[in-house]
Amino acid sequence: MKIFTAAQIREADAFTIAHEPVSSTDLMARAAGKCADWLLDRFAPVHPFFIFCGKGNNGGDGLVIAHRLLEEGYQVTACLLEYGNKASEDYIYYYRRLQQQYAGRIREIADVTGFPELPASAVIVDAIFGTGLNKPIEGWLAGIIHKINDQHGRHTIVAIDMPSGLMADASCRNTPVIQAHYTLSFEFHKLAFLLPENAALVGEVQILPIGLSPDYITHTPVRYHLADKEMMHTIYMPRPAFAHKGTFGHALLVAGSYGKMGAAVLSAKACLRAGVGLLTCHIPRCGYDIMQISEPAAMSVADEVHEHSAHFHEQADARYKTIGIGPGLGTATATARSFEKLLTCYKRPMVIDADALNILSVYPSLLYQVPAGSILTPHPKEFERLFGPSANDFERMELLSKQAVRLQLYILLKGRYTAIACPDGAVYFNATGNPGMATGGSGDVLTGILTGLLAQDYAPKAAVLLGAWLHGYAGDLAAAKLSQEAMTAGDIISHLGAAFLECFY
Ligand SMILES: NC(=O)C1=CN([C@@H]2O[C@H](COP(=O)(O)OP(=O)(O)OC[C@H]3O[C@@H](n4cnc5c(N)ncnc54)[C@H](OP(=O)(O)O)[C@@H]3O)[C@@H](O)[C@H]2O)[C@H](O)CC1
Ligand SMILES: [K+]
Secondary structure (H helix, E strand, O other): OEEOOHHHHHHHHHHHHHHOOOOHHHHHHHHHHHHHHHHHHHOOOOOOEEEEEOOOHHHHHHHHHHHHHHHOOOOEEEEEEOOOOOOOHHHHHHHHHHHHHHHHHEEEEOOHHHOOOOOOOOEEEEEOOOOOOOOOOOHHHHHHHHHHHHOOOOOEEEEEOOOOOOOOOOOOOOOOOOOOOEEEEEOOOOHHHHOHHHHHHHOEEEEEOOOOOHHHHHHOOOOEEEOOHHHHHHHOOOOOOOOOHHHHOEEEEEOOOOOOHHHHHHHHHHHHHOOOOEEEEEEOHHHHHHHHHHOOOOEEEEOOOOOOOOOHHHOOOOOOOEEEEOOOOOOOHHHHHHHHHHHHHOOOOOEEOHHHHHHHHHOHHHHHHOOOOOEEOOOHHHHHHHHOOOOOHHHHHHHHHHHHHHHOOEEEEOOOOOEEEOOOOOEEEOOOOOHHHOOOOHHHHHHHHHHHHHHOOOOHHHHHHHHHHHHHHHHHHHHHHHOOOOOOHHHHHHOHHHHHHHHHO
16 A cells, blocks of 8 residues: 655645536535545444544534534534634534534633533544645644643544644654544555654544545555555465475575574574575574474584684585574674675675674675665664664654665565555555564564575565565464463464464465
């Protein structure tokens, strides 16, 4: 699914009205009607509704919703905020309709003292500002936002299109924004919904299709995308009937050090479960028995050094389709040196994670040696160590995309919505996964999956999108069976098979 900017959404709106048989007022009726359907489905008539309306088209949506709920016999107060701006044409149209039929249900509010007393079980609908917000909310309107937020623990707050005060494409940190329990948004996700800094503001997001022009949607280029199941079906490659283990590549995993062999084992198991043909693990001498016993399907090569690996560059030759490096590796100087040498001799796309990323952040010039098309998988701290701090999440997304272009790499930034930046600057968000995966070893599993997919000849972009999707999907299946609390990284691996089956069989 494409993620459009606020300006593009306005364009899509205008394009639809110009090219499809729908007027602007009808499009508003359709969009707001979808919200009304959702509210009617969710809340019984015992809930009194307070619908706060601004004077733009978001407010117009609020007026349509108020009218519809009144028609259905609900108790509704339409709270119209009179802050001086000229109302939009569609707002005026629906205001007149409401005024004619339900004048008694309209309440004009011109300062914060006009904020209504809310009875028990009231539902607040926020239709104050949507994608047209162009500056932070100030003055008494900010007071209304705070009053609504004060009700967060007592009443359900449903935002229409966007929580008011939030901008689709820019940070609103430390400005007044509605804290919604639900956001009913039209047609597309907004970038703002996918960034951690807004997690407490948007609540549960429901995307409601409103029939914007498919022509516009198909032909308008965007930087941000939300990965979906449909996309995975275009990526996944069923196995040929005459396949043998040579068909699915030989991967080298460079991982583990004294006290961190678990990371190497998790990564190896995940790589095998992702379907690699053959796997060799380069591990420190201390980890040899551990790996051989924990994962008999993997071959092991022990380093000359006991506690960490220092000679893996000697291994890295054309036999290996790809290399996954980093889980539990440690950052000993000898390990860093071997990594440097590996980067001079091995030129295929590889997967770089954890301590291998930490080595890159200590020796940043090595970043230029990383083979084009490789996949880096930092969490936010590792990302900051590699590329520096950002003032907010929007700037971090810019930086992510810029670095992927500059280095011609795939950079996967872990999070609730993991963001995957591509060498052409495009960024894909992954929506599978859950907080149960915020546990030690989860990243090692991802590295194993990505390495396994690259070895099977998935192109790096396909591997990183599919790998992130499957990792989150398996995590969701594990959480459904075991709970988010009790699941461990190993459970993600044991649900990978079910994830393949559910998604592709
Ligand atoms: N996506 C679609 O195709 C559809 C969306 N719909 C709804 O329309 C809104 C967007 O409507 P728009 O009128 O463009 O914008 P808003 O309603 O969000 O607000 C615009 C008015 O607000 C003023 N403004 C902006 N920022 C502030 C502020 N900080 N303080 C005070 N006033 C502010 C702005 O005035 P300016 O003079 O500053 O320009 C406007 O008066 C979208 O979100 C959907 O809800 C349609 O219903 C259907 C199709
Ligand atoms: K709103």
